[in-house]
Amino acid sequence: MSSMPGELPVPEMADVDLGTVLAALADPHRRAVVLELVAGQDTERACSSFPLPIAKSTRTHHWKVLRQAGLVRQRDAGNGTFVRLRRPEFDAKFPGLLDVVAELSTAR
Amino acid sequence: MSSMPGELPVPEMADVDLGTVLAALADPHRRAVVLELVAGQDTERACSSFPLPIAKSTRTHHWKVLRQAGLVRQRDAGNGTFVRLRRPEFDAKFPGLLDVVAELSTAR
């Protein structure tokens, strides 16, 4: 569990389980978010910038799931929070997974 | 829904949703089964040949989930049932997914 000022705690990548990752990616809302993050390279994005048709508290829940699955890192800036993929880290542990899922979500 | 003599019904591959697939693969027991099937190429295997530490009725449940996720085809031979991956079909719709997940489940 690393935690810097404003950084919400995330699990060590070594402790992240594949099953947890797949479960996190199974939800359409979360997959949509991850898809946008992948598309935007590893840039940081405001959490409020995702057009999810769900309540505020539900969004908070989904961010938590994504954090705990090791997919994203979240920074609290007082007003507004920001997310970014744990890109190099995640790919080191699960090479190819993010790209394949992003590819499959986009292509039809 | 195709169904031949002894073949349990499976969804059309076109109707299979990525979320459903990822959810199916999120479970450790089911992932273990899929992993073995991938390792054994696309050979058919007896359902009873998988060393799962769970009750009979629970196994039945998991086979159903895997069938409905479009991952396997199951044949009922009176005594004993048999499974095989829907390999060429599945890869056509979700290229790379099965290989990546199998790879990530094996390597550690």
Place this chain on the structure above:
DNA sequence: CCGAAGGTTCGAAGGTTCTCGTACCTGATC
């Protein structure tokens, strides 16, 4: 015919997930 092996169906318990509303907090803006 009888039993054992392999499976399905059913119902139920226990846990988890997704969802929401309400209350509350923090920074920026008026």
Place this chain on the structure above:
DNA sequence: GATCAGGTACGAGAACCTTCGAACCTTCGG
């Protein structure tokens, strides 16, 4: 200071998932 936008924490409900046991079915081997 009041207000607003963005978020979190908490509690609750509905739905779903995993699991099991009990009852039942079918086939094969004696």
